[in-house]
Amino acid sequence: SVLTQPPSVSGAPGQRVTISCTGRDSNIGAGYDVHWYQQLPGRAPKLLIYANTNRPSGVPDRFSGSNSGTSASLAITGLQGEDEADYYCLSYDTSLSGVVFGGGTKLTVL
Amino acid sequence: EVHLVESGGVEVQPGGSLRLSCAASGFNFDDYAMHWVRQGPGKGLEWISFINWRGSEPLYSDSVEGRFTIARDNAENSLYLQMNSLRPEDTGLYFCVKDAGLRDWYFDSWGRGTLVTVSS
Numbered sequence: 001s002v003l004t005q006p007p008s009v010s011g012a013p014g015q016r017v018t019i020s021c022t023g024r025d026s027n028i029g030a031g032y033d034v035h036w037y038q039q040l041p042g043r044a045p046k047l048l049i050y051a052n053t054n055r056p057s058g059v060p061d062r063f064s065g066s067n068s069g070t071s072a073s074l075a076i077t078g079l080q081g082e083d084e085a086d087y088y089c090l091s092y093d094t095s096l097s098g099v100v101f102g103g104g105t106k107l108t109v110l
Numbered sequence: 111e112v113h114l115v116e117s118g119g120v121e122v123q124p125g126g127s128l129r130l131s132c133a134a135s136g137f138n139f140d141d142y143a144m145h146w147v148r149q150g151p152g153k154g155l156e157w158i159s160f161i162n163w164r165g166s167e168p169l170y171s172d173s174v175e176g177r178f179t180i181a182r183d184n185a186e187n188s189l190y191l192q193m194n195s196l197r198p199e200d201t202g203l204y205f206c207v208k209d210a211g212l213r214d215w216y217f218d219s220w221g222r223g224t225l226v227t228v229s230s
Contacts, residue, residue: 033216037155045205045217045220047218098169099157101157102154
């Protein structure tokens, strides 16, 4: 994938985890926004964070986004069992003239 | 509430063709760009195509360029994907997704997907 994410992360209930998303000068490094999606098993993805740091209505403030340079991160605090899902980052890539996804990160709540 | 309902996914042989449809409701369809995103079995998400609000300026990923054609009918609030020369690696769940704006390059609503299987 053009955007690189760790394949998996894990944490105990109540803990904080972060998921990284590393891009290039043609996407995140060029200033294009990063967006994050949560995909629960068997479900369509759901928008979690848009434009780097913004939460859609209904998304708990336990979820937050940040970015710097050619990378972005999703942080989840107060981990809950219902957070167990796949998480994807997304951005626009100017050299590919299209949207690019990260490979996805599977979050396991221990 | 936004609703996107995909249809048309079936099992087809390699080299075959298929047309996917997406019925949209709950928003002003012709105010937004639309996309198709797919997910192979057990795999991640892959953006494959974009169309602007007017139905022009189509864009495709390298993996489907020259084989797939995206189209929309604003009068019918519908999005389409014509898929030709299908390959086994095209197998997956195809999602109709709504751009957050005219060309915001992210998706604020997703359909449930329609399953395409390419197999002999």
